[in-house]
Every structure is written in structure tokens, then in C-alpha cells.
Amino acid sequence: MIVCHCAAVNDEAVRRAYDEGARTVSQVCRSTGAGQDCGSCIFTVKRVVCQHEALAPASPVEVEGAAS
Ligand code: FES
Numbered sequence: 001m002i003v004c005h006c007a008a009v010n011d012e013a014v015r016r017a018y019d020e021g022a023r024t025v026s027q028v029c030r031s032t033g034a035g036q037d038c039g040s041c042i043f044t045v046k047r048v049v050c051q052h053e054a055l056a057p058a059s060p061v062e063v064e065g066a067a068s
Pocket of ligand 1: 003006007034041
């Protein structure tokens with residue numbers, strides 16, 4: 001499904017950006033190029049990120065200075 005028509009970004013690219021470390025809509029947009037023109041796709045990007053975040057396994061939290 002095309003999420004951003006201006007930059008031809010699909011939902012898979014949004015999910016991939018999330019999996020590669022983009023954790024906010026802004027980070028996903030910078031990573032994929034979505035939302036950089038007319039901005040009408042922002043809420044769709046947000047919905048895809050939220051849905052993917054809800055299904056993605058929780059990533060371990062790194063604590064600086066913690067003994068391993
Ligand atoms: S549809 Fe995404 S910036 Fe226009």
C-alpha cells in the first residue's frame with residue numbers, strides 16, 4: 001500500500017525504517033522521505049508506525065553502566 005504518494009513510499013518501507021531504528025514519525029519520515037512535501041500522509045505514516053510498534057517484539061532496553 002502506498003503511504004506517501006509524493007515520495008512513492010509504501011507501508012513496507014515505513015515498517016522497515018522502524019525495524020532499522022526509526023522510532024518516531026519524524027524519524028521514519030526522514031528515513032523514508034515520506035511527509036517531506038505536501039504532508040498529507042503524516043497521519044497514515046503515524047498509523048502504520050503505531051500498528052507496527054504494537055506488533056513488534058519489545059526491544060531490550062540498554063542501560064548505560066549496567067553490569068552485564
Ligand atoms: S503524500 Fe506524503 S508528502 Fe505528500
